[in-house]
Amino acid sequence: MRKTVMAGLVLSLGAALALFSQNTEAPYPPAQGEAPAAFDGQTNGLADQPTHAADQVKFDEIEQISDGLGPLYNAQSCRECHQNPTSEGGSQTAELRVGHRGANGQFENPSIPINELQERVPDTETIQATRMSVNLFGDGFVEAxxxxxxxxxxxxxxxxxxxxICGQVLYVPILEAPGKTSVGRFGWKxxxxxxxxxxxxxxxNEMGITNKLFPDEITLLCNTVSEPNDTPGADGLEDIDRFARFIRATKAPPRDAALAETPEAREGSRLFDKIGCNTCHVRTMATAPAATVINGGAFTVPDSLGNKQFYPYGDFLLHNVDTGDGIAVAMEEHYGKAATKRTWMKFSYxxxxxxxxxVRTAPLWGVRTHSRLMHDGDSLTLTDAIKRHGGEAEEIRExxxxxxxxxxxALLTFLRSL
Ligand code: HEC
Ligand code: HEC
Structure with missing residues (x-):
């Protein structure tokens, strides 16, 4: 059955000085190569092309009940929500997140038992928000x-x-390195x-398929397949290992090169920096050198991702721009039941x-492929999205x-070239 909030009851569910002195070409930190950028379905070099293509088959695959799909799910394949303009892109799909404020004024997840299988959000959950799907292109560079x-x-x-303007850094659990954390950078939060x-x-949370990092089903109602659902194949890899490798091996979103070269887009690009949009929408970033150990020791940056410069137009930090939905990251939903009982280095409730x-500064690379903007998808035009910037961004919006x-x-033309 389709779930309309997510787990826990998600029912269905450096900018070194150079950057700020307007020298927008200088990467932070210095890099030796450029991250390849294209929507061509080709690997960035992390995996060979046949492996990348095979990983995509997994990402695109429609899962069945016999694979462990459900009992609650939002979709049957990763691609259902990540597909525009090719597999791994974003989509028009928005998810619903709900909760309420507890006696102490802090955000709390829904407290209704999931076994009631609510099809509709109960009145007790007064905080309700939608969250758009995002694109995954180039995320291997972001991770590195x-x-x-x-x-x-x-x-x-x-x-x-x-x-x-002071972006917040959030240390979040690395589930494959129990007890270790790193600076969060994925997801709207x-x-x-x-x-x-x-x-x-x-x-x-999207497909109801338990795996080595999330071994507990959200509900055992109608559960027929043994746990965890995601088991290693002949090569020792599970589906989630393949999804991660697939995402790590993709190229960054490319610019619309023809549009980017027009005098109008160039002028817009200059204005973007001049009025300070680039304070949060940081143009240039670079990955750690190859062989750097990240993710709490669980991943070593390979040559294909190391020391690469890329252009995310985002700082991956959290800001209050007056669009907040009041929803705090839910521990059990995002890090699993066991995480709530463990101590995580540098982690703070x-x-x-x-x-x-x-909300995380929306990275603007590939924004021309998004038909709905902002975390909630409530803005349909770039101008509307810009007008909604208040709080830390108010001065720059003015x-x-x-x-x-x-x-x-001109500035909008520049944005359309991203
Ligand atoms: C029902 C729709 C849906 C399905 C299915 C789905 N996703 Fe997503 N995905 C989203 C949404 C919505 C977000 C943003 C969520 C948020 O931050 O609240 C997201 C965000 C992500 C991100 C973060 C990317 C970034 O740059 O911030 C990754 C990685 C991701 N999904 C991977 C996957 C994988 C792997 C699968 C398949 C196992 C999958 N998704 C299935 C909707 C979906
Ligand atoms: C204080 C940091 C900050 C500044 C300054 C800032 N932004 Fe943003 N921007 C954000 C955040 C945070 C979001 C996501 C907000 C949300 O989803 O609720 C965002 C979202 C956007 C989006 C929507 C992208 C998408 O994919 O949904 C656009 C377009 C955008 N900004 C353009 C601009 C422009 C143009 C400027 C300069 C006039 C600017 N921003 C200045 C932080 C900032």
Whole structure:
């Protein structure tokens, strides 16, 4: 049966100085190569092409009840929500997240037992929000960015704006390295730092398929297949290992090169920096050197991802731009039942709550492929999305508002080239 909130009752469920001195070409930290960018379905070199193609078959595969699908699920394949313009892209799918505020004013997950299989959100859950699907292109490079780089960006951003824009860093559990954490960078709430952890989370919460990182079903109602559902194949790899390898091996979203070269887009690009959009939508970033051990010791940056410069137009940090949904990252849903009983280095429940009204800066690479914008998908035009920026971004939004019509149009043309 289709679930309409997610687990826990998700019912269905550096910017080093260079960056701020407008020298937008200087990467942070310095890099030796460029991350390849294209929507061509080809590997970035992390896996060979036949392996990459075979991993895609897994990512695109429609799962069956005999594979462990359900009992509750949002979709039957990763591709259902990640497919535009090719497998791994975003989609128009939005998910519903709900909860309520407890006696102490803090966000709490729904407290209704999932076994009642609510088809509709009960009145008790007064916080309701939708979250758009996102694209996964180039995420291997994002994963390979050193924690220190994100910490430096946060520090420099706060310093250069005299405390007006200070992205929050969130340390999150690396499930394949129990007890270890890293700086979160994936999901609208930065709820994960590791693509393998995210793949395990998605396999359970989107498709109901238990795996080595998420061994507990959300409900045992109608459960017929033995646990965990995701078991190793002949090569010792489970589906979630293949999903993670598939995502790590994809190229970054490419620019629309023809549009990017027009005088109008170039002028828009200049204005984007001039009014300070790049304070949060950081243009250039670089990965850690090859052989750097990340993800709490569970992953070593390979040559194909090491020391590569890429252009995310995002800082992967959490900001309050007045669009917050009040929902804090849920421990059990995103990190599994066992995680709630364990101690995680540098992890703080208070930090999760502090971030309840913050959203990760949407990386703008590939934004031309998104038909609905912002975490909730409520903005249908780029102008609407920009107008919704308040809070930390208010001053910069006002600078946008004061641009001449032709300058606004140029900035939008630049965004359409991303
Ligand atoms: C029902 C729709 C749906 C399905 C199916 C789905 N996803 Fe997602 N995915 C989303 C949404 C929505 C988000 C953003 C979630 C959020 O942050 O709240 C997301 C985010 C992600 C991210 C974070 C990417 C980033 O850059 O922040 C990864 C990785 C991911 N999904 C992997 C997967 C994998 C692997 C599968 C299959 C096991 C999968 N997803 C299945 C909807 C889906
Ligand atoms: C204080 C940091 C900050 C500044 C400054 C900022 N943004 Fe954003 N931007 C964000 C955050 C955070 C989001 C996601 C908000 C959400 O989803 O609720 C976002 C989302 C967006 C989106 C939607 C992208 C998508 O895929 O949904 C666009 C477009 C955008 N910003 C453009 C701009 C432009 C243009 C400027 C300069 C006028 C700007 N931003 C300045 C933080 C910032």
């Amino acid at each position: 960015v050193a924690d220190q780089t994100l910490l430096d960006i946060a520090r420099d951003q706060c310093h250069s704006t005299h405390g007006r 930065d709820q994960h730092a590791s693509l393998l952890s995210f793949a395990g989370d998605a396999y359970l 208070q930090d999760l709550q502090t971030a309840a009204n913050k 600078k946008f508002r004061r641009l001449k019509p032709m300058q606004k149009e």
